[in-house]
Amino acid sequence: MRLRGLATDPLAFGSVVAEESQRPPEFWQERVQRGASAPDSSLWVLGRPYGPFLGTVTVSRVEGRFQVFGMWLDPALRGRGWGSRLLDTALRWFDRAAPGTPLTLEVNPRQGPAMALYRRRGFRPTGETRPLGHTAGEFVVELVRRPKTSGNARRGPSATSRAWPSHPPQGSRAPAPRRRPRYRP
């Protein structure tokens, strides 16, 4: 599914098929095993037990922060609410596993349905952006879903009232990176 996702939606993710298709089976096994059993990681798959697998999303703690990675749905199923259900399932797990914790992700604002989905689920721009890396001119924005009642976790009104980002028109410049690269979704 990961390789299919990179092929069908190359601008949605931080790596490319040519790179990830080189990974050995052990890499994928370790990733699935961690997502199935680690207390701070959860990998969800939409499909039948022995396939076909039609969609996936992962929530993992990386470098001390919980993040959403690799959200993808088979193009044939899109626009019918399956992506929303998949994300809701992961969010339910997250709210039980790490209550009161912010959840972040990075998304290319060109991915309209993903942006709509994240916004509806309470994710808001932090103002951080960085280049997508493998394609010149493309960039990702960071979104955060803050706990509803967090007392001291909020950064203040600016964290939730920023303008919703949109992708610049073709040919315009992406904003300059404002933070160092991290794990690529």
Ligand SMILES: CC(C)(COP(=O)(O)OP(=O)(O)OC[C@H]1O[C@@H](n2cnc3c(N)ncnc32)[C@H](O)[C@@H]1OP(=O)(O)O)[C@@H](O)C(=O)NCCC(=O)NCCS
């Ligand atoms: C993101 C993705 C998983 C959403 O799955 P989906 O099943 O199509 O989503 P849903 O049908 O649940 O709809 C989610 C939202 O997108 C909107 N949407 C769906 N299709 C759309 C389209 N073609 N254009 C604009 N918005 C659309 C829906 O209206 C909904 O928004 P709402 O909750 O405000 O009504 C799927 O589009 C996908 O795999 N995209 C490519 C990979 C990607 O962008 N991943 C994100 C990486 S960060």
